[in-house]
Amino acid sequence: MRVLGIDPGLTRCGVGVVEGEVGRPLTLVDVGVIRTSSSLAVPERLVSIERGIEAWLEEHQPDAVAIERVFARSDVSTVMGTAQASGIAMVVAARRGLRVALHTPSEVKAAVSGSGRADKSQVGLMVTRILRLDAPPKPADAADALALAITQIWRGGAQARLDAALAAAGRNR
Template sequence: MRVLGVDPGLTRCGVGVVEGLPGRQLTMLGVGVVRTPPGDDLGPRLLAVERGLEEWLDRYSPELVAVERVFAQHNVRTVMGTAQASAVAVLCATRRGIPVTLHTPSEVKAAVTGSGRADKAQVTAMVTRLLRLDAPPKPADAADALALAICHIWRGGTTNRLTAAIRAHESGKWHSGGGVRSQGRGEPREAEDGIGQDPPEQQPVAPRAAYGRVPGRPRTSTRP
């Protein structure tokens, strides 16, 4: 499968294309950064991000798109730009019928390095090694985009392929279909210059008891 990884950011939006299968050697097809001038208005900057991503989609025709999941805890002003760039990436892919999956930062780190608490240098080093690159990809946004693509091939590709097959069967047509899937439990802390951290997980809420009658059995009540 061919996956486009997107590390969203309004000033620097990392993009990387990786091809391969789980358990097989992976190949990097392209890596780079879509940049916008910080002094420009928001509208033209988002349009520039869209045009840049469209060029990558045209050039490499990925089957799947993996985007870092955005979460805000502190710097709301910074995270707004990141969230807007993330939405543009989801829009560009969905408009073409390409499935999109959101991966948390800790999930990406765990997939690439084996530890969800790995730092940026460790992620970059493992990406360089896994893709057999001559030099580490720069800037960090580019390395993070490749890490997202690797994570999706190893963890999320099967899920998206199954979803696409079900949709194709239901519609009677073999097409990929759109949609966004979210991997992982936690919401990541936003970091525009790379993969951030996940906040503590929330305790699950117990489901409510169901009331009703089972066919073939007498009516019963679970109330005291």
């Protein structure tokens, strides 16, 4: 299973592709950041983000896309741009028929580090270990995108096994 993780943002969208399945070592496929200039108007910045994500989907052909769930309680000055960027990410993935999963920051922290209250550097370190990298990916948005992809493989995989077990139990009833 190959997942594109997206940490949405108007200035920087972290993007990271991870391949693997539950119970096996995961592999880093690619990681990066889609940047847009604050000198552009917001509509143009969103179009750049749309094109950037399209290019990542085209190049890596993931099976699913995992996007950070944005909350209204986040930092007010940037939350609107983040929400808009996350909407663009959802549309680009969904109109290709890809599965789109949203994970909260604490779900991601809990999945990769075992604690929903882990800090940025702990998440970066765990991503480094899980993907057997030499150093934490930078900037933090890139590491967060990989953490989102890892979360989706682990949680999505667990959900798929649960669904299969429930279906089998239903057949044996």
